[in-house]
Amino acid sequence: MSVTTYLACWIVAGGVSACEPRGGGEPEKTAVADRPRDEKLEAVIAEVDRDCRRRTVYMIGPEKARRLAELVRQKRPGRVVECGTAIGYSGLWIARELKELGRGKLITVEIDPTRAREAEENFRRAGLSEFVEVKVGDATQLLKSIEGPVDFLFLDCNFANYDPCFVAIEDKLADGAPVVADNVGVGAHGTAEYIRRVRSRFNSCIEWFDTDLPWHKRDAMEITSFRILPKEKAPAP
Numbered sequence: 001m002s003v004t005t006y007l008a009c010w011i012v013a014g015g016v017s018a019c020e021p022r023g024g025g026e027p028e029k030t031a032v033a034d035r036p037r038d039e040k041l042e043a044v045i046a047e048v049d050r051d052c053r054r055r056t057v058y059m060i061g062p063e064k065a066r067r068l069a070e071l072v073r074q075k076r077p078g079r080v081v082e083c084g085t086a087i088g089y090s091g092l093w094i095a096r097e098l099k100e101l102g103r104g105k106l107i108t109v110e111i112d113p114t115r116a117r118e119a120e121e122n123f124r125r126a127g128l129s130e131f132v133e134v135k136v137g138d139a140t141q142l143l144k145s146i147e148g149p150v151d152f153l154f155l156d157c158n159f160a161n162y163d164p165c166f167v168a169i170e171d172k173l174a175d176g177a178p179v180v181a182d183n184v185g186v187g188a189h190g191t192a193e194y195i196r197r198v199r200s201r202f203n204s205c206i207e208w209f210d211t212d213l214p215w216h217k218r219d220a221m222e223i224t225s226f227r228i229l230p231k232e233k234a235p236a237p
């Protein structure tokens, strides 16, 4: 693999377990390169990739998207929620996995209606519409009305929104749901509150990636394994 990734794990507070190392969990049944690809879909992903770079529409890029797709494939989620659609680049990678798994739906939320419409058109051209629903609105509010359980969450909608988005959807997250937060390398300062929250409560790891994006060459994603925590005992009367 041409991309160098670095993994650091944090021991959870008061616990003994750390994050699973890369490639942990269910073994991959079919490597990405071995799978027959839908040429139309691949062409749309390549075109959206080029378009994002040309117009400076910030997107995840192929190095991190490959890892995101791998996590989706391992989890086999029924419902995936993405905060921050832009024009659909990461959504195309997620929905492609759902199509290949033959199950699941991506609900992706974008605040900018023009971008949301463009993403919808990209999903349609890629033949992925039946696996994606695009919602227009502020994810920090809209997430409160999303139906659960949510089996996979991807946060990519401006650093300061990660923590409110997580709080808005926490009670819908399924036990063991992966929560992936993009840009925690370049956005370490802006995502600090979110990072503090997930690392103090769950197994949560940072993974670093070398990227070939025009706007930065190295960045990280935080990968958290959400757990439903036992309710605290009510204080004695």
Ligand SMILES: C[S@@+](CC[C@H](N)C(=O)[O-])C[C@H]1O[C@@H](n2cnc3c(N)ncnc32)[C@H](O)[C@@H]1O
Residues within 6 Å of the ligand: 058, 059, 060, 061, 083, 084, 085, 086, 087, 088, 089, 090, 091, 109, 110, 111, 112, 115, 137, 138, 139, 140, 156, 157, 158, 161
């Ligand atoms: C980095 S881009 C998302 C990139 C996309 N996930 C990808 O990799 O292709 C961030 C997007 O979040 C959107 N956004 C910002 N604040 C938001 C909010 N409160 N709710 C929903 N979307 C938001 C922006 O309009 C922008 O399109």
